[in-house]
Structures are given as C-alpha cells and as structure tokens.
Amino acid sequence: MPVSRGRKPKKNYKKPQVVEPAALPRWMDESIETVLDEAGGLLKAQNPRELEEATASLLGAELDRALRGENHGLDFDLFFEAVVLAAANAEPRQELWLLLQGMSAISPPGFESFVRASVSRLRKALRSEVLPEWPRLAAKIKATGDVWELQDVYGTRLGVFATFSYPGDATPTVYVFEVDTSWIPRLSGGGVHDSLDQATEAWRNRVGGAAVPEPITDPGRLEGLASRSLDIMGDESRSVLDNWYRAERRFLALDTAWKNRGMRLPPIRSYYSGVDPTVMTVPFNAWHLETFGNEPDDLVVEELAAEWMEGIVPATWFAVSPDRLGHIRALISDWSDDPVRPAAQALLPTWARWLGERAGLPSTLVEAMVADVTK
Incomplete structure (x- = not known):
C-alpha cells in the first residue's frame, strides 16, 4: 500500500520462539494440518533438488492461501516455526522426516539449528526405519560465488543468476533472484534452473528482451538484492511465496x-x-529549459524529485517504468493537504518523458508511459 513520505522497509530476522498451539492464528492451525497431511508427496522426491522444490511449493501454497484469505496474523516466520514443531511432535513418519530435511534446506536466517535439532529428534524416533542418505545433503547446498545479472528494458526489474551445488554434485544449478526495484526493493520471484542458458531463457519469456547476462564482480551492483524488503505487502505472487524462505537462505549462502x-x-x-x-532537479531543469524554453517551478520539481527518490535504490533514480510511475502517482495522491499536489501531478508526464528519453528507451515505450500518466 503506497504511503507518502517516509514509509521505511524493515529487515528484521527472527529467531524461533516456542509458542503454544493455542496462540496461533486460525489459518496457521489449518495450514499446518494441510502440510502434514500432504507431506506424503515428498516421498516422490529422488534427490535434494526435488525435495527442496517440493517443500518450498508445499509451504508456499499455504502462504498463498493465507494471503488470499483472512489476512490475519500473517507472521510467516512463526508459521515456519510452528510447522517444524508440529512435524517433530507428530506420530513419526518418514514423510515428516523428509519434510524437516526439506525445511532445513530453506530455513530462514536464525532457524537452522532449530530445524536441525528437530530433524535429529525425529530421526531418533524413526531409528527402526532405513532412511535414505541423500536428503541430508539438501541443507548442505552452497553457492559457488559465480553470479550474473540481467535487467528488464526499463532497468527497474533485476534478475540475479547465482550458481549453487550440493556436496558431490559436479553439475551446479542456477538460482534466480528476481527483484523489483520500482519502489522499495522487494523479491518478485525466483526459481531453480539446470543452467545459465535455461535460466536466461525463462527470464526472457517472463520479462522480455534479448540481453545477455553480465558476470558480476562488483558487489555494489547487487544493492537492490541486498536491501530488498522482507515486509509482507499483500500482493505477493505465488512464485514469491514459494521462494519466501528459500530466497533468504540462498542469499545468505551467496x-x-x-x-x-x-x-x-x-x-x-x-x-x-x-x-x-x-x-535530479538540476538536470531536469536544464532539459526543460532546452526543450520548452523555460524552467518549471522550483518547489514543484523539488517535491516531485524528493518523492521519486525516497525509498528506491540510488542506482535506479533515473530509471522510469510503468510500475514506478504507478507508485509515484499513488504517493502524490496522498498529498491531500499539499497545495503543490496539482502542479506535481501536472508535471509528472513531462518528468516521465525526460527520464524515458534520458534512458534511451524506445519512443513507443516512452509515449505509452506519458499517455498513461496524462490520464
């Protein structure tokens, strides 16, 4: 939800708190039961990657259900903790051991030892069963350190491609962090692919463009990924929710x-x-003078520039996209008692044109954005 002037993203990692079941929101009780009931599907997994994928999807489905449903008590870390406790305390079954192994591979920061202890506890309860060795490798996935980057045509959507490998696996996989920097940087998707080429093709199919991934050797280029918000906004896609836990774990490994x-x-x-x-005001005023023969009102430009710049990654200040313009329009609309608001709204199409031309965007895209904010 857009909030004008000063909405600050949070980035707080939680540590597990052992809670009583009665303290859980209703949706969690229902979702925990669903997860334990459907854990049998994990028995189909044949390797660590399949187990991780299935676990991420199983939990993601319940996060999605909660988000689309009552929207009460949406504490996803608490849900993760509660599932672990429920699995560890339930009647011992191999699929629950697999569930905990899968959760150990995607556990949020600060939860790793908590999940490992639960895995060990359940393993002791299943001591009479012969369990496969490969699920233990799921939590041992590591980043190789090789990273590439792609951006969409507007420069506000970032794809970070990082290679990961399991112990003893000579063929690394590629995990894609999709980050939207249109406003507060946030995760917009993610997924695992067999190769960089496969990951790139999937990115192009979703985002468009024909760019080639660029290797990253400067950590500063990953500022948007490093500073992404962990707040629940309420409009997260299923892809985001499937990767809600895993993206954080993969980021720490990277x-x-x-x-x-x-x-x-x-x-x-x-x-x-x-x-x-x-x-931004200095180059904009210079362009405005050259283009129209006059300079706009200094106060209006300053207010518009400040609102535009606050909350977004500095490296993308001069990027413009339909999503970013949508955010700024909503923010300006919140200036209910500000006399500058009408003038700022009137100036926004010109601002969009300046940024679009400055970025060298195709004229069709520039005109479409200008037309959209002129309505």
Missing part, C-alpha cells in the same frame, strides 16, 4: 561465498535519509 572471495555485499540501509533532490 553472501558467504562472496566473503570467502574477499568481497562483501552492500550493507543494508534505508533509502529515506540523505536524499539530495538536486541530483
């Missing part, structure tokens, strides 16, 4: 791999402080 190479990902920071509107 961070570790880069640290081992002597590189560090950008620190997490807020984009609501230290914004200098002149970074």
Whole structure:
C-alpha cells in the first residue's frame, strides 16, 4: 500500500520462539494440518533438488492461501516455526522426516539449528526405519560465488543468476533472484534452473528482451538484492511465496561465498535519509529549459524529485517504468493537504518523458508511459 513520505522497509530476522498451539492464528492451525497431511508427496522426491522444490511449493501454497484469505496474523516466520514443531511432535513418519530435511534446506536466517535439532529428534524416533542418505545433503547446498545479472528494458526489474551445488554434485544449478526495484526493493520471484542458458531463457519469456547476462564482480551492483524488503505487502505472487524462505537462505549462502572471495555485499540501509533532490532537479531543469524554453517551478520539481527518490535504490533514480510511475502517482495522491499536489501531478508526464528519453528507451515505450500518466 503506497504511503507518502517516509514509509521505511524493515529487515528484521527472527529467531524461533516456542509458542503454544493455542496462540496461533486460525489459518496457521489449518495450514499446518494441510502440510502434514500432504507431506506424503515428498516421498516422490529422488534427490535434494526435488525435495527442496517440493517443500518450498508445499509451504508456499499455504502462504498463498493465507494471503488470499483472512489476512490475519500473517507472521510467516512463526508459521515456519510452528510447522517444524508440529512435524517433530507428530506420530513419526518418514514423510515428516523428509519434510524437516526439506525445511532445513530453506530455513530462514536464525532457524537452522532449530530445524536441525528437530530433524535429529525425529530421526531418533524413526531409528527402526532405513532412511535414505541423500536428503541430508539438501541443507548442505552452497553457492559457488559465480553470479550474473540481467535487467528488464526499463532497468527497474533485476534478475540475479547465482550458481549453487550440493556436496558431490559436479553439475551446479542456477538460482534466480528476481527483484523489483520500482519502489522499495522487494523479491518478485525466483526459481531453480539446470543452467545459465535455461535460466536466461525463462527470464526472457517472463520479462522480455534479448540481453545477455553480465558476470558480476562488483558487489555494489547487487544493492537492490541486498536491501530488498522482507515486509509482507499483500500482493505477493505465488512464485514469491514459494521462494519466501528459500530466497533468504540462498542469499545468505551467496553472501558467504562472496566473503570467502574477499568481497562483501552492500550493507543494508534505508533509502529515506540523505536524499539530495538536486541530483535530479538540476538536470531536469536544464532539459526543460532546452526543450520548452523555460524552467518549471522550483518547489514543484523539488517535491516531485524528493518523492521519486525516497525509498528506491540510488542506482535506479533515473530509471522510469510503468510500475514506478504507478507508485509515484499513488504517493502524490496522498498529498491531500499539499497545495503543490496539482502542479506535481501536472508535471509528472513531462518528468516521465525526460527520464524515458534520458534512458534511451524506445519512443513507443516512452509515449505509452506519458499517455498513461496524462490520464
């Protein structure tokens, strides 16, 4: 939900809190029962990747159901914890052991030891059963440190392609972090692919374009990924929810791999402080003077630039897209008592044209965006 001037993203990792079942929201009780009932499907998995995929999808389906349903008590970390506790305390079954092994591969930051202890507890309860060895490898997946990047034509949607491998597996897979930086940077999707070519083709099919992934050696280029919000916005897609836990786990593995190479990902920071509107107002005013023979009202431009810049990754300040324009229109609409609002709304189409031309976007895309914000 757009909120004008100062909505700050959060990034707080939780540690497990052992809670009583009676304290859980109703949707969690129902979803936990569903997860345990449907865990039998995990018996079809033949390798760590299949187990991870099936577990992520099983949990993602319940997160999606909760989000589309009553929308009460949407604490996804609490749900993860409660599922682990329920599986560990239920009548011992092999599929529940597989569920916990799969959850250990995608566990949120701070939950790893908690899940491992639950796996060990259930394993002891199943000591009479012969269990396969390969599920133990699921939690041992590591990033190789090789990373590539793709952007959409507007430059506000980021695809980070990182290779990962399981112990003893000579063929790494590619995990794609999809990040939307139209406003507060946030996860917009994710998934595992057999190769970089396969991942690239899937990206092109969803996002478009024909660009070739560029290898990343500068950690600063991953600022949008590193600072993505962990808040639940309420409009997350099923792809996002399937990767809600896994993306965080994969990100930490990538961070570790880069640290081992002597590189560090950008620190997490807020984009609501230290914004200098002149970074955009000066070039805009110069373009406006050259194009129209006059300069717009300084106050209006400054207010528009400040609202445009706050909350988004600085490297994308000069990027414009339909989604970003949609956000800024909603934010300006929140200026209910601001006398500058009408003038800022009237200036937005010109602002969109300037940014589109500055970015070298095709004229058809520029005109479509201008027309849309002129309505």
